Amino acid sequence: MSPEPVLAVTDLHVHYRRVHALRGADLTVAPGETVGVIGETGSGKSTLARAIVGLVRPSAGRITIAGQEVAGLRGGGWRALRRRGVVQYVFQDPLRSLDPDLTVEESLLEPLLIQGRPRRAAAERVRELLERVRLDEDLLGRLPGELSGGQRQRVTIARALATEPRLVILDEPVSALDAANRVRALEFFQELRDAGTALVFISHDLGSVAGVADRIAVLFQGEIVEEGPTREVVNAPRHAYTRLLIGSAPTLRSARVARAEREELRELLRTNGGPA
Numbered sequence: 629m630s631p632e633p634v635l636a637v638t639d640l641h642v643h644y645r646r647v648h649a650l651r652g653a654d655l656t657v658a659p660g661e662t663v664g665v666i667g668e669t670g671s672g673k674s675t676l677a678r679a680i681v682g683l684v685r686p687s688a689g690r691i692t693i694a695g696q697e698v699a700g701l702r703g704g705g706w707r708a709l710r711r712r713g714v715v716q717y718v719f720q721d722p723l724r725s726l727d728p729d730l731t732v733e734e735s736l737l738e739p740l741l742i743q744g745r746p747r748r749a750a751a752e753r754v755r756e757l758l759e760r761v762r763l764d765e766d767l768l769g770r771l772p773g774e775l776s777g778g779q780r781q782r783v784t785i786a787r788a789l790a791t792e793p794r795l796v797i798l799d800e801p802v803s804a805l806d807a808a809n810r811v812r813a814l815e816f817f818q819e820l821r822d823a824g825t826a827l828v829f830i831s832h833d834l835g836s837v838a839g840v841a842d843r844i845a846v847l848f849q850g851e852i853v854e855e856g857p858t859r860e861v862v863n864a865p866r867h868a869y870t871r872l873l874i875g876s877a878p879t880l881r882s883a884r885v886a887r888a889e890r891e892e893l894r895e896l897l898r899t900n901g902g903p904a
């Protein structure tokens with residue numbers, strides 16, 4: 629029998645007033661697995677990420693994290709789940725993932741103290757984390773606004789790892805970084821993966837996900853339209869939309885998308901009423 633998934637999203641719907649952003653999305657992540665979620669702008673990627681970590685309330689469907697149903701949780705339930713530190717997230721804009729009024733040290737200590745660690749053990753863990761993300765201890769007293777973009781993202785990553793989560797949601801975690809910081813962050817996610825943390829790696833760019841993901845799920849207009857092992861999705865995409873994404877990912881394949889496939893996609897967009 630396969631192990632219990634660390635994340636199971638079933639038939640998830642999210643509405644923002646009249647926008648139906650997720651339309652029955654399904655996603656399963658096994659312990660230690662890295663799943664890439666790709667889709668173009670507006671396909672619902674951030675909505676999916678935010679729903680999984682409790683920042684957006686689904687209108688229907690189920691989200692199970694490490695066996696616990698969370699879609700119906702209210703504030704107190706989420707706080708209790710966060711206290712267990714099972715799931716953490718890193719979003720594209722580190723200024724939005726960090727409290728601007730907390731110093732680096734306070735930001736890193738917070739999840740550990742919430743989890744109930746004694747202050748001295750928490751402080752020790754903070755130093756360990758800094759070392760892992762290769763940040764200098766001199767930065768501990770700074771506010772997020774006093775750091776470079778790359779440093780801020782590393783603080784966000786360190787914070788996400790503080791409680792040794794079983795699942796980390798990465799929403800476009802490298803797109804705001806320059807090339808050197810991007811490589812460093814990707815190496816770091818690889819280390820995390822090697823340590824057995826499950827990752828959901830969300831991006832509009834198939835190229836940056838394909839290198840790290842075991843499986844890829846393709847989000848199109850609020851639905852996962854294709855999902856499978858990375859190699860299969862890249863080499864033999866079944867959905868016209870995936871073929872379009874792969875055609876526009878020069879790092880994976882230089883072949884242009886055939887005219888017939890563009891036509892197929894146009895037809896699909898027509899029948900689905902165009903992007904939400």
Ligand SMILES: Nc1ncnc2c1ncn2[C@@H]1O[C@H](COP(=O)(O)OP(=O)(O)OP(=O)(O)O)[C@@H](O)[C@H]1O
Pocket residue numbers: 644645647649667668669670671672673674675676832904
């Ligand atoms: N707070 C909100 N209020 C109203 N509509 C929203 C809100 N957030 C997102 N949407 C809409 O929901 C749909 C999905 O948005 P979402 O941000 O999840 O897409 P995305 O795939 O992450 O896009 P991007 O790659 O541009 O970040 C879009 O049509 C968007 O305009």
